[in-house]
Amino acid sequence: MPSHPAPPPPAPSDLDERLERWVAAGLIRADQADRIRAAERPAPAPEPPRAVSLVAEALGYVGGVLVLVAAVTLTGRLWDELGTGGRLAVALGATAVLLGAGAAAPVGAAAGRRLRAVCWLIGVATLAFATALVGEDLLDLDGDGVALLTSAVAAASAGGLWAAHRTVVQQAAVVLPLAVGAGAAAAHLPAGADTVTGLAVWGTGLVWLLLGRGGVITARPAATVLGGTTAVVGAQLTVDTDGGAVLAVLTALALVAGGVVLRDLLLLVLGAAAVLVTVPTVLSRWFPDALSVPLVLLAAGTLLVVGALWAARRGTVRPVRRPAELPPRLAVIVAAGVGLAVAVAVVVLGLAG
Secondary structure: OOOOOOOOOOOHHHHHHHHHHHHHOOOOOHHHHHHHHHHHOOOOOOOOOOOOOHHHHHHHHHHHHHHHHHHHHHHHHOHHHHHHHHHHHHHHHHHHHHHHHHHHOOOOOHHHHHHHHHHHHHHHHHHHHHHHHHHHHHOOOOHHHHHHHHHHHHHHHHHHHHHHOOOHHHHHHHHHHHHHHHHHHHHOOOOOOHHHHHHHHHHHHHHHHHHHHOOOOOOHHHHHHHHHHHHHHHHHOOOOOHHHHHHHHHHHHHHHHHHHHHOOHHHHHHHHHHHHHHHHHHHHHHOOOOOHHHHHHHHHHHHHHHHHHHHHHHOOOOOOOOOOOOOHHHHHHHHHHHHHHHHHHHHHHHHHO
């Protein structure tokens, strides 16, 4: 016997009429009809996210900057008159305004998310300013102590905001105080010169870069740029010694080699930038008066450019491949090993003097 297709469901306009007929016929009870009616009622369409206009976004940026400028100007001009309590009130009040404005920003649209990110970034800056006031005026810390306290509070607060709002801006607000805090902690060692502090900053950047490559830290491109830049800056702080100069050169070469092996353009760009800032500094240290060295570099650079053009013209067309990924577990293991090795080196060098 051929099967007949199931009848189509009743149209919403017929539902009430059918339910009343079924209740009158005793097929269902009235409460069952009510439940069916509620179940068949179409769900309301979700409200579309409210768009944030460019004017509102611009006003938010300008307003946040003005709040920061006002806080700094007030405490600067009325430094003695305000006293410690007044200075903290201004700084913490500005922090509350900025963090509150960021929390109230609508994040359904990209402009609202950018507005929140910027407000929270400036809010972390004003909180760091308030923490510096506490360190100087209430705790009577020296410069390195103030930097360590300020960076710790800024990193903790920025980390909490980053956990709630995963943006590149919030990630940058975490990396900067972490690097400053590492350098400030190294500076407290007996021989905490620029070489030791620079090594601590370099290690922080390298660990962040490795965790980003493994996807442990989200937004891999941002983690690559932030971690790589921090490592390059840290290496530059060590170039006053021969070992530091070697570290800076190796960092630049490692970034370039990593970009080639992993097929990552960001690493290549960072490596090229590191070469640009490292080579002149190292040459001026090792060969201050040798004219032949820059001439050799000019010839080598020219040959590399010519070779690149030749390879680009003769090379076959290949599909663009995604950058190779580092397994998360391996990234954590390598980052932990690098962090431990750098920490030991910082302590050993910092105690050597």
